[in-house]
Amino acid sequence: MGQLTLRTRDGVRYFLDRKLKEEGFLVVFTTRLGGISQGSYATLNLSFKVGDEEERVIRNRSKLFDILNLPLQQLTCAEQVHGDRVFLVTKELAGRGAFSQESSISGTDAMITRETNLPLAMFYADCLPVILISSSQRIVAIVHAGWKGTYAEVSAKTLRQMRRQVRDNLEDLAVYFGPSIRGCCYQVDGELFGQFRKKFPLHSRSCFLERGSSYFLDLEQINRESLKIQGVEKTRMASLGYCTACHNDLYFSFRKSRRETGRQAGVVCIL
Ligand SMILES: [Zn+2]
Numbered sequence: 001m002g003q004l005t006l007r008t009r010d011g012v013r014y015f016l017d018r019k020l021k022e023e024g025f026l027v028v029f030t031t032r033l034g035g036i037s038q039g040s041y042a043t044l045n046l047s048f049k050v051g052d053e054e055e056r057v058i059r060n061r062s063k064l065f066d067i068l069n070l071p072l073q074q075l076t077c078a079e080q081v082h083g084d085r086v087f088l089v090t091k092e093l094a095g096r097g098a099f100s101q102e103s104s105i106s107g108t109d110a111m112i113t114r115e116t117n118l119p120l121a122m123f124y125a126d127c128l129p130v131i132l133i134s135s136s137q138r139i140v141a142i143v144h145a146g147w148k149g150t151y152a153e154v155s156a157k158t159l160r161q162m163r164r165q166v167r168d169n170l171e172d173l174a175v176y177f178g179p180s181i182r183g184c185c186y187q188v189d190g191e192l193f194g195q196f197r198k199k200f201p202l203h204s205r206s207c208f209l210e211r212g213s214s215y216f217l218d219l220e221q222i223n224r225e226s227l228k229i230q231g232v233e234k235t236r237m238a239s240l241g242y243c244t245a246c247h248n249d250l251y252f253s254f255r256k257s258r259r260e261t262g263r264q265a266g267v268v269c270i271l
Contacts, residue, residue, distance in 0.1 A: 001133075001174035004240055009067045010034065012044065013250075015240055017176070020133070021271070025140065026119070027131050028068060028267040029178040029240060031250045035060040037262060045252070045262030047123035048101035049080070052262060058099060070119045070269055072098055077121055078108035080144050084152035086110040086161045094118045109149050110158040112141040112165065119269040125252035126186075126244050128219040129178030129266035130155045137166040140268045147192070150219050151199060156226045175232055177239040178266045181255055183209045183218030185245035190215055196222070202229065 002019025004027070012034030017027045035044030036059055041052040046064070048057050065072040076089050077097025087108040094115070097104025105111065111120045120142045122129060127146035132155075133139075139162055143155045163170050183206070188196075193215035197208050203225045209216040224237060244251040252262045 001236065001238060004029065004176065004238060010063070012064060012067055014064075017238075020135070020174075023135055024271045025133055025135055026068065026070070026267065026269040026271055027133065027176050028265075029129060029176075030064065030264045030267070032252050032262060032264055033250065035063065040257055040260060041262040044264070046121070046265045047263035049123070050263060051260050054100070061098070064265075065119075068267070070267070071117060074098070074117055075119050075121055076111065076113075077104040077123075078111055078144070079104050079106045080109055080122060081107055082146050082148040083107060083109050084149060084154040084157055086112060086154070086158050088161070088165070089113040089115070089118065089120060091115050091118070109145075110141060110143040110154050112139065112158065112162055113270070114139050114165070116270045119267055121265045121267045123263035123265050124178065124180070125254040125261050125263050126181040128180035128223055130158075130223060131176040131178070131266055131268045132159060132162060133174045133176075133268065134162070134166065134170050134172055135174075136172045137169060138270055139166055140270055142266055142268050145219060145223055147188070147217065147219065150222050151196065153226055155223045156230050159227060159230050159232070173232060173236060175227060175237045177220045177224065177237070179240050179242040179244050179247070179251050179264070180219050181245050181253065182220065182243035183216045184243055185255065186217050186219065188215055188217050193217065200225070
């Protein structure tokens with residue numbers, strides 16, 4: 001694994017691991033910049049689900065996929081229901097959700113594939129994107145983890161399903177965390193905060209922050225420590241580090257916008 005670096009092509013700004021691309025795997029996290037959507041969806045909204053005009057979303061997706069040199073007709077998306085179901089995407093399912101929300105894989109928040117040229121994408125505004133890759137085993141996964149998915153340990157479940165797929169041979173696993181709302185901004189009520197602390201007693205204090213009588217969660221840190229407990233080493237996890245609410249100029253943030261907004265994407269593909 002290498003490093004996520006910012007690239008700008010035709011106005012589209014996104015983060016990419018160049019070294020990994022040379023090894024035949026694409027990991028990308030988009031920003032909100034470079035698309036044609038208007039208003040609260042300005043500009044690179046990539047989700048059909050949020051009330052933006054469908055045609056604009058398709059044009060945004062086309063532009064991004066042209067830049068990345070990926071086949072849009074093969075793009076596979078999930079419904080994203082804040083659950084913990086992990087789905088293995090096989091060749092026959094390629095293209096589900098590429099051009100409409102209705103055709104996306106229903107009831108799913110994590111997808112795994114071993115297929116080449118089958119890009120998987122999920123869409124986010126504050127929830128945490130997690131991408132997992134084993135280059136030796138040629139298996140990749142993408143996860144959507146908001147507080148519900150994080151509480152249900154969807155990223156650890158995805159890792160366990162990947163291990164099952166490759167008979168436990170995942171030594172070179174690399175994990176990438178995209179932009180999400182962090183402990184600086186993600187305020188929750190005391191009850192939810194207490195539930196999290198109870199659920200994850202071994203997690204460090206950096207996951208659950210108290211400031212005065214206010215409570216905050218750091219979704220990335222919680223997922224990071226859950227994966228660490230599953231045996232993933234610290235050196236095999238890379239993070240963009242951005243808080244979506246702090247960087248609302250660069251990212252869509254549901255909390256920050258206080259209304260419907262667009263969604264950036266995480267994309268993973270075996271080339
Ligand atoms: Zn913040």
